[in-house]
Amino acid sequence: MKFKIKRLKLYTGWPYVAVMNELDAKLLGxxxxxxxxxxxxxxSAYTILDxxxxxxxxxxxxxxxxxxxxxxxxxxxxxxxxxxxxxxxEYIKKKxxxxxxxxxxxxxxxxDITLRRISDIExxxxxDSFYINGFTKQEVIWLTKAMVKTGEKLSFKGKVAxxxxxxxxxxxxxxxxxxxxxxxxxxxxxxxxxxxxxxxxGTADTMxxxxxxxxxxxxxxxxxxxxxxxxxxxxxxxxAPADDQIIRIEHPLSIDAEGQLLASVIAKKxxxxxxxxLIDIPxxxxxxxxxxxSAKRLGSAFLELASYFGLRTHVCFTYGSEPIGNGIGPALxxxxxxxxxxxxxxxxxxxxxxxxxxxxxxFELTGKSRKGKGYSFAKQILKSGKALKKMNxxxxxxxxxxxxxxxxxLGKYKRNIxxxxxxxxxxxxxxxxxxxxxxxxCPDDKYAGIFLYKHVGAKIKKGEKLFTLYAEVPHKxxxxxxxxxHNRVLSY
Amino acid sequence: MKFKIKRLKLYTGWPYVAVMNELDAKLLGxxxxxxxxxxxxxxSAYTILDxxxxxxxxxxxxxxxxxxxxxxxxxxxxxxxxxxxxxxxEYIKKKxxxxxxxxxxxxxxxxDITLRRISDIExxxxxDSFYINGFTKQEVIWLTKAMVKTGEKLSFKGKVAxxxxxxxxxxxxxxxxxxxxxxxxxxxxxxxxxxxxxxxxGTADTMxxxxxxxxxxxxxxxxxxxxxxxxxxxxxxxxAPADDQIIRIEHPLSIDAEGQLLASVIAKKxxxxxxxxLIDIPxxxxxxxxxxxSAKRLGSAFLELASYFGLRTHVCFTYGSEPIGNGIGPALxxxxxxxxxxxxxxxxxxxxxxxxxxxxxxFELTGKSRKGKGYSFAKQILKSGKALKKMNxxxxxxxxxxxxxxxxxLGKYKRNIxxxxxxxxxxxxxxxxxxxxxxxxCPDDKYAGIFLYKHVGAKIKKGEKLFTLYAEVPHKxxxxxxxxxHNRVLSY
Numbered sequence: 001m002k003f004k005i006k007r008l009k010l011y012t013g014w015p016y017v018a019v020m021n022e023l024d025a026k027l028l029g030x031x032x033x034x035x036x037x038x039x040x041x042x043x044s045a046y047t048i049l050d051x052x053x054x055x056x057x058x059x060x061x062x063x064x065x066x067x068x069x070x071x072x073x074x075x076x077x078x079x080x081x082x083x084x085x086x087x088x089x090e091y092i093k094k095k096x097x098x099x100x101x102x103x104x105x106x107x108x109x110x111x112d113i114t115l116r117r118i119s120d121i122e123x124x125x126x127x128d129s130f131y132i133n134g135f136t137k138q139e140v141i142w143l144t145k146a147m148v149k150t151g152e153k154l155s156f157k158g159k160v161a162x163x164x165x166x167x168x169x170x171x172x173x174x175x176x177x178x179x180x181x182x183x184x185x186x187x188x189x190x191x192x193x194x195x196x197x198x199x200x201x202g203t204a205d206t207m208x209x210x211x212x213x214x215x216x217x218x219x220x221x222x223x224x225x226x227x228x229x230x231x232x233x234x235x236x237x238x239x240a241p242a243d244d245q246i247i248r249i250e251h252p253l254s255i256d257a258e259g260q261l262l263a264s265v266i267a268k269k270x271x272x273x274x275x276x277x278l279i280d281i282p283x284x285x286x287x288x289x290x291x292x293x294s295a296k297r298l299g300s301a302f303l304e305l306a307s308y309f310g311l312r313t314h315v316c317f318t319y320g321s322e323p324i325g326n327g328i329g330p331a332l333x334x335x336x337x338x339x340x341x342x343x344x345x346x347x348x349x350x351x352x353x354x355x356x357x358x359x360x361x362x363f364e365l366t367g368k369s370r371k372g373k374g375y376s377f378a379k380q381i382l383k384s385g386k387a388l389k390k391m392n393x394x395x396x397x398x399x400x401x402x403x404x405x406x407x408x409x410l411g412k413y414k415r416n417i418x419x420x421x422x423x424x425x426x427x428x429x430x431x432x433x434x435x436x437x438x439x440x441x442c443p444d445d446k447y448a449g450i451f452l453y454k455h456v457g458a459k460i461k462k463g464e465k466l467f468t469l470y471a472e473v474p475h476k477x478x479x480x481x482x483x484x485x486h487n488r489v490l491s492y
Numbered sequence: 493m494k495f496k497i498k499r500l501k502l503y504t505g506w507p508y509v510a511v512m513n514e515l516d517a518k519l520l521g522x523x524x525x526x527x528x529x530x531x532x533x534x535x536s537a538y539t540i541l542d543x544x545x546x547x548x549x550x551x552x553x554x555x556x557x558x559x560x561x562x563x564x565x566x567x568x569x570x571x572x573x574x575x576x577x578x579x580x581x582e583y584i585k586k587k588x589x590x591x592x593x594x595x596x597x598x599x600x601x602x603x604d605i606t607l608r609r610i611s612d613i614e615x616x617x618x619x620d621s622f623y624i625n626g627f628t629k630q631e632v633i634w635l636t637k638a639m640v641k642t643g644e645k646l647s648f649k650g651k652v653a654x655x656x657x658x659x660x661x662x663x664x665x666x667x668x669x670x671x672x673x674x675x676x677x678x679x680x681x682x683x684x685x686x687x688x689x690x691x692x693x694g695t696a697d698t699m700x701x702x703x704x705x706x707x708x709x710x711x712x713x714x715x716x717x718x719x720x721x722x723x724x725x726x727x728x729x730x731x732a733p734a735d736d737q738i739i740r741i742e743h744p745l746s747i748d749a750e751g752q753l754l755a756s757v758i759a760k761k762x763x764x765x766x767x768x769x770l771i772d773i774p775x776x777x778x779x780x781x782x783x784x785x786s787a788k789r790l791g792s793a794f795l796e797l798a799s800y801f802g803l804r805t806h807v808c809f810t811y812g813s814e815p816i817g818n819g820i821g822p823a824l825x826x827x828x829x830x831x832x833x834x835x836x837x838x839x840x841x842x843x844x845x846x847x848x849x850x851x852x853x854x855f856e857l858t859g860k861s862r863k864g865k866g867y868s869f870a871k872q873i874l875k876s877g878k879a880l881k882k883m884n885x886x887x888x889x890x891x892x893x894x895x896x897x898x899x900x901x902l903g904k905y906k907r908n909i910x911x912x913x914x915x916x917x918x919x920x921x922x923x924x925x926x927x928x929x930x931x932x933x934c935p936d937d938k939y940a941g942i943f944l945y946k947h948v949g950a951k952i953k954k955g956e957k958l959f960t961l962y963a964e965v966p967h968k969x970x971x972x973x974x975x976x977x978h979n980r981v982l983s984y
Contacts, residue, residue: 009549010500010511010556011542013524019502026936029968032505033744050503057501064502093745096624121744124616132588132624252525252613253585444518476521 001028003063003080005040011067014248016047016116019064020080025051030082035117038063040078045069046117088112089122095129103142110146113242120249127249127257135259141308143259147240147267152217154239155273156224160188161362162274164265166281166298167199168288170433171325171452174280175203176231176337177355178362180390181381183229185368190224190272192234197251200437200449201330204233209334209408209446212399223397230394240267256288258301266305277306277313278362282320286430292317314365316358322428322456325351329442329449329470331408338405341388350455356382411440411447411470413477417484419460423492427456432489436469440480445472460492493520495555495572497532503559506740508539508608511556512572517543520574527575527609530555532567538575538609580604581614587621595634602638605734612741619741619749627751633800635751639732639759644709646731647765648716652680653858654766655850656757658773658790659691660780662925663817663944666772667695668723668829669847670854672882673873675721677860682716682764684726689743692929692941693822696725701826701900701938704891715889722886732759748780750793758797769798769805770854774812778922784809806857808850814920814948817843821934821941821962823900830897833880842947848874903932903939903962905969909976911952915984919948924981928961932972937964952984 003020010017018038020030030036032051037044047069052058063080065073091105101109109126112118135143163178175191182189193203193213204213213233215223220237223230235244243264250256269277279302282288283295299315306313325336325348339347340355359381360374369377381387395401402408433450441448451468454460467490471477495512502509510530512522522528524543529536539561544550555572557565583597593601601618604610627635655670667683674681685695685705696705705725707715712729715722727736735756742748761769771794774780775787791807798805817828817840831839832847851873852866861869873879887893894900925942933940943960946952959982963969 008502009544010502011544013542027965029933031936050505052501052503089745093747096620096745096747098624119744121612121616121741124613125620125745128588128617128620129624132590132621249613252611253581253588253617255585255588441521444523473519 001080003078004061005073005076005078006058006062006064007070008064008066014068014245015120016045016069016072017050017066018047018069019050019052019058021058021060021062022051024060025049028080028082033119035083035085037081037083038073038078039081040073040075043073043075045072046083046115048119086112086117088118092122092126092129095133096125098133100136101139101142103145106139106142107146107149110143110242111150113245114150123245123249127246127255130259131255131257137304140259140263140305143263144267144270144305144309147242147263148270150242151240151267151271152238153271153273154190154217154221156188156190156221158188159276159366160190160274161276161278161366162189162191162269162272163278163280163358163362164269166279166288168430169282169320170200170323170328170430170437171333171336171351172282173203173206173325173333173337174351174355174358176207176391177340177351177387178359179229179231180341180387180394181355181359181378182362183227183394184381184386184390185363187228187366187368188224189229190220191229191231192237192239192268192272193231194234196443197247198254200328200434200442201333202443203231204235205330205443205446206333206337207231208233209331209401210338211395211401215398223394227390227393227397229390230398232398234268239271240264243267258298262301262305265302266309266311269311270309275312276362276366277311278358278365279313279315280318280358281315282318284319284321285427287320289320312365314361316361318354321430323430323433323452324348324354326452327449328433328437328452329440330446331410332449332451332470335405335408341382341391343383409447411445411449411472413471413474415469415477415481417466417469419462419464419466419492422462423460425454425456425458425460425490425492427491428452429489432487436480436483436489439476439483440469440471441473441476445476448472448476466490493572495570496553497565497568497570498550498554498556499562500556500558506560506737507612508537508561508564509542509558510539510561511542511544511550513550513552513554514543516552517541520572522574525611527577529573529575530565530570531573532565532570535565535567537561537564538607540611578604578609580610584614584618584621587625588617590625592628593631593634595637598631598634599638599641602635602734603642605737606642615737615741619738619747622751623747623749629796632751632755632797635755636759636762636797636801639734639755640762642734643732643759643763644730645763645765646682646709646713648680648682648713650680651768651858652682652766653768653770653854654681654683654761654764655770655772655854656761658771658780660922661774661812662692662815662820662922662929663825663828663843664774665695665698665817665825665829666843666847666850668699668883669832669843669879670851671721671723672833672879672886673847673851673870674854675719675886676873676878676882677855679720679858679860680716681721682712683721683723684729684731684760684764685723686726688935689739690746692820692926692934693825694935695723696727697822697935697938698825698829699723700725701823701893702830703887703893707890715886719882719885719889721882722890724890726760731763732756735759750790754793754797757794758801758803761803762801767804768854768858769803770850770857771805771807772810772850773807774810776811776813777919779812781812804857806853808853810846813922815922815925815944816840816846818944819941820925820929820944821932822938823902824941824943824962827897827900833874833883835875835877901939903937903941903964905963905966907961907969907973909958909961911954911956911958911984914954915952917946917948917950917952917982917984919983920944921981924979928972928975928981931968931975932961932963933965933968937968940964940968958982
């Protein structure tokens with residue numbers, strides 16, 4: 001049946017929403033939550049139908065569409081046909097019952113998530129089921145394959161390397177230092193990063209302070225082939241796009257299902273055309289892996305999966321019990337990164353050493369350096385200014401946002417926190433630091449955040465500055481101060 | 493912060509949806525999917541926020557609300573405040589991890605479902621977790637208590653009886669015969685029934701052919717106190733309302749979690765003020781309980797839970813391998829019921845005998861009859877015409893829709909299906925009958941359905957009518973005939 005498309009100017013973020021008049025729905029034998037296929041010329045979209053119970057929203061023959069669907073269709077007339085429940089619903093139920101899925105079943109589920117043929121409720125059943133029942137190693141391999149197959153693929157000339165960090169440590173912005181070092185060496189490194197989900201800043205949020213991070217696959221291919229590297233937001237392109245949907249569903253309950261984490265990381269690297277991969281797994285109090293044992297276990301699982309797909313991989317287990325660098329928050333972290341690249345006297349040493357270590361390991365993995373020589377090769381590139389030059393090329397290629405980091409204006413509502421007594425800094429709690437930074441407005445308020453003056457082990461004098469809070473709006477600074485009254489961020 | 497309420501004239505069916513301008517959201521520190529409390533005078537509602545990404549839908553200071561929320565608030569100005577994640581999210585996660593929940597935790601989850609403080613995705617995690625991990629007996633008791641506590645309660649003078657059928661057998665409309673028989677005896681029977689979810693007709697859909705079934709608690713109380721009984725749609729009042737939401741979430745995957753089923757039935761009966769309960773568990777090929785063993789197990793679980801709450805309960809295990817009565821579909825089933833009540837010569841005998849058996853058991857349970865005498869007491873009430881008189885009183889009290897069942901006009905597109913050869917009817921497949929009736933338009937098309945002329949064991953002559961299909965629209969009849977070409981409904 002033909003419908004006139006009416007744009008409803010409402011957003012959902014993900015599911016396509018279409019609404020039709022009750023009488024049209026009856027004529028087509030459709031109920032709310034039924035699936036339809038909307039077609040117009042070469043464009044088509046699966047969606048789940050809402051039915052308008054009264055005639056006042058939509059006239060007969062009109063199909064109301066929310067903005068996401070409007071963007072996908074961009075037409076004024078379309079044909080609507082009912083479609084039946086996809087097979088994948090059956091497979092999800094099979095997983096709920098505790099059975100193992102086969103390759104075809106996993107592919108169907110992932111394909112239908114990507115095509116928006118299954119609803120949020122149905123995706124949640126899938127996510128919860130594999131969270132509770134787990135995935136076998138074989139299922140994780142099939143999940144990875146399915147994620148790659150249902151997304152875009154990039155490809156580059158030459159040796160392509162990549163890095164990934166499992167996250168959890170505030171301020172850990174090594175990527176933005178490693179990428180220019182690697183690219184300056186002649187290797188390719190097409191880095192796609194995520195925005196923050198629960199942390200104060202993702203690499204994409206931090207890079208966005210300096211440059212545009214929303215680039216299409218074609219733009220990425222051109223930039224990387226020309227200058228060797230990029231640092232873009234992965235969510236803007238469709239590498240393993242099913243993963244974004246699974247993460248969106250995991251978010252409300254802060255779930256992290258290991259099998260899906262493994263598949264998602266490896267699938268994105270394969271899709272990005274990488275052949276060499278360095279994985280950073282920080283461990284320690286307040287990071288994602290609490291113990292070295294759990295870090296090692298995760299590392300082995302990564303190595304096993306990556307090797308199945310012929311990805312040469314090295315895992316680094318790093319110290320993750322306190323934040324890295326001085327700044328926490330997009331702008332403050334961007335400044336830290338640029339100071340390291342400029343070999344500035346105030347550059348945070350811990351961030352610099354960690355970035356060089358990881359870059360060095362990647363040089364050794366790709367054969368650019370002999371074993372044991374990677375660190376000094378990376379250091380040499382950094383010291384020579386080649387890394388800074390490369391970073392500026394990347395920023396310019398992506399679209400520069402500030403002339404120099406010293407032009408960045410931090411949140412104008414600030415407060416210094418000073419030591420109440422003399423002592424020695426015993427610990428900085430990652431989770432409290434993250435929470436405080438989020439209260440101050442991170443990551444949406446890019447110029448908000450925390451500047452830490454000390455690292456664990458440092459001596460502290462009474463009255464000395466411990467950290468500075470920055471906020472863009474006064475009430476967030478107030479809330480941050482109130483958080484500090486009830487929570488311990490630093491112990492000394 | 494104060495907002496002007498803007499009605500968006502869109503429906504979701506359940507979740508409250510509110511939308512605000514991106515800049516207002518930023519000011520309040522809110523993101524999409526965050527929870528807010530909307531207050532206006534004495535009215536308030538929890539909802540999950542959508543954010544409008546462009547300014548063209550909502551101006552600053554406007555809060556767009558969907559119809560469900562509009563109905564709940566009915567105001568032009570309201571105060572909006574952000575609220576934090578409720579504790580229940582933590583408890584849902586605990587259940588996912590395989591732990592047992594305590595009374596307080598279950599109550600918090602059920603309360604937050606009722607208050608719409610948790611999203612569909614979050615409810616799905618809960619449903620899937622108890623589907624996979626199960627509930628302990630103690631958890632089922634707490635779940636029942638929580639469902640009662642979070643809903644409305646009815647109360648009546650005198651002895652209050654009720655009946656419940658676990659369903660699965662098409663045409664099984666004994667309720668509409670039992671209620672007038674019981675009410676005619678002087679007992680009270682406030683029957684709330686469901687609409688069809690996956691079957692061709694629920695009792696509420698069938699009763700709706702004859703009378704209005706949407707009655708408020710006050711109306712139900714008045715009707716039952718005056719004439720002894722009613723047959724209304726349970727979804728219109730708020731008895732154990734959390735259950736409706738759980739069922740809505742279970743629907744897309746056709747899940748039936750036993751613990752939740754038990755809690756939901758018993759909670760609704762307690763809320764309706766019942767003290768005596770008869771449960772009908774049909775078993776056999778094509779019904780919900782495939783074997784007598786599974787029926788017995790379910791029956792014991794019902795008895796145990798009901799006895800905990802002091803509900804005197806009897807379970808009947810009935811034959812469920814073929815449809816009951818002749819008609820399948822709301823109007824056809826209503827006609828069957830009225831024929832039995834009128835002692836009509838064409839009344840389906842199986843339906844009549846089953847209804848009398850169940851009514852008889854209920855008389856024995858309540859002490860109205862001595863053991864073994866219930867059936868004849870019920871038969872006497874039916875034969876005397878008192879049951880028919882009572883049914884007419886109930887129909888009039890709820891709002892009569894047709895003068896007499898013989899005025900009901902069945903779907904005008906019909907087709908007789910005749911026997912291809914002589915033989916003996918070996919089986920009628922419940923699931924195929926249900927599916928066929930749904931294809932013909934049931935339950936939405938009330939006058940569509942199937943009339944079955946024979947029961948299992950009957951002799952069949954070649955060319956004799958086996959059943960008649962009724963549809964309201966021609967293409968549904970066509971689809972029904974196509975279904976018959978590929979599926980076997982009767983075997984002989």
